[in-house]
Amino acid sequence: MRKKVIAGNWKMNMLPDETIRYIEELTPLVKDSKAEVILCVPYTDLFYALLNVQGTNIKIGAQNMHFEEKGAYTGEISGKMLKSIGVEYVIIGHSERREYFAETNETVNKKIKSAFSYGLKPIVCVGEKLEEREAGKTVEIITNQTEKALEGLSNEQVENVIIAYEPIWAIGTGKTATSDDANDSVKSIRTKIAEIYGKETAEKVIIQYGGSVKSSNAKELFSTSDIDGGLVGGASLKPDEFSKIVNYDE
Secondary structure, three states: OOOOEEEEEOOOOOOHHHHHHHHHHHHHHHOOOOOEEEEEOOHHHHHHHHHHOOOOOEEEEEOOOEOOOOOOOOOOOEHHHHHHOOOOEEEEOOHHHHHHOOOOHHHHHHHHHHHHHOOOEEEEEEOOOHHHHHOOOHHHHHHHHHHHHHOOOOHHHHHOOEEEEOOHHHOOOOOOOOHHHHHHHHHHHHHHHHHHHOHHHHHHOEEEEOOOOOHHHHHHHHOOOOOOEEEEOHHHHOHHHHHHHHOOOO
8 A cells, every 4th residue: 555645845935934934833733644744845945944854754855956966067956965964855857847947858867866876765747738638648748758757767766756747737727637637647657657667566656646736625636546645836835734735634
């Protein structure tokens, strides 16, 4: 039985003092959660977040990383740097990174391999645009992105990847895929993984849904057969709302 993993992606929000207050407020609200709780915060908040989640069940992740260990990459942060301060998770290939910062399937794959080399757990995003969905290409797009992302990984590494299916047309728009549609897309990702790495491996992979997840739809989404939690954007910025998503089954 796969456990639920619910991660908040703060994107470019929250200052260090806001981070400290947020964690103080969230901690008692999620302390008994059965789900894994992750906050993926901006680089400037990582140190403060890591200090303040000590002794709690909240894990901390970064929102991006470079695939090289070090070098002349002004403004970039390596996996080795993230690991050195105690970061456990890192989001890789978010649609906003692909759209605004020229992220490709190839760089996503390089980053995943680098993340594993430093003991980080990657949360890998895949998802289709509205025009691709309307053209009936959803499965083709997301399974291709998945295959390219996982290329060259061992079965053991694949089992430890978290995949976040985020239909791009649903991110920050208030639109959400129906629970059946979202589950079908997640199933297609799992089927593709099974084709390449075998059913046993595919059944162990945690696949989240992301795209306007909120407390009012979390239970319906997370109670489906294949969705293993969520990557939550805007709703993760409010401790009370995020805690309700984490505690969706209560």
